[in-house]
Amino acid sequence: MFLQYAEQYDFNQADDRESIASLETDDGEDHPPEKIIAETTTKSGHTWYLVTWKDCPVIRSSWEGKELFDDCPEVWDAWLVEKQQQAEGKSKPLDIEAFNKAVRDLEVTETQRRVLRRLRREVRLALSTLET
Template sequence: MASDNTLIYLQYLEAHDEDLQDDNESLASLETDDGEDHPPEKIIAEIEAKNGNIWYLVKWKDCPVLRSSWEGRELFNDCPEIWGAWLIEKQKQADGKSKPLDIAAFNKAVLDLEVAESQRRTLRRLRRKAKRVLSTVET
């Protein structure tokens, strides 16, 4: 027979599993590498590293903004329209007609997403483990 603590723990995991079932996306679909080719959609920010390299935050087509990644200039050699659109957007930002992306807020949102995904994975793993232990104890 399982202990009261084990039963309480399993009930907790099952109760919180509803939160996981409400997700519109499976964890697998949240992975950055989904096996599909996602071309760049647009540049949404630019930063200069301490060594002088410039990096561009790229929004990928059919991917959420929080899955954007920092890329070098060479990515846009084959995408002149994206590069041109970025130059226009930079000018708008310089003229005060457009607001630049808050990179600190973006980085925090990405970190929060990664932590949430990690917690969901851990919760699922623990729930499976608890069910295995309970099934072994009950037999």
């Protein structure tokens, strides 16, 4: 699933002028859960669900507890169907390791882009000081 998304979105082509904040899930808007794409259970037995959010990139998915789905049973029901399809081999589970690597890679890219923008501003400021 993530690989399909990554093929459609070229992270390297993102406009440098675009605010990194605009890519964050926490943009002040209400983004209801869209679907569950994976689940994991901790050693203590607590299960977490990787949730995509409406109008947010898949890369901004987050791990949530089951109580989130009390108000959106259709998301939960769709996940139960997906889990059954995975169990029957009709659907392939998300590669969580690949997903986590993609998230880390994106974070590095965003950090590098911020540093580059800051350096560009500093160079423009230095050049404008030299010109005057």
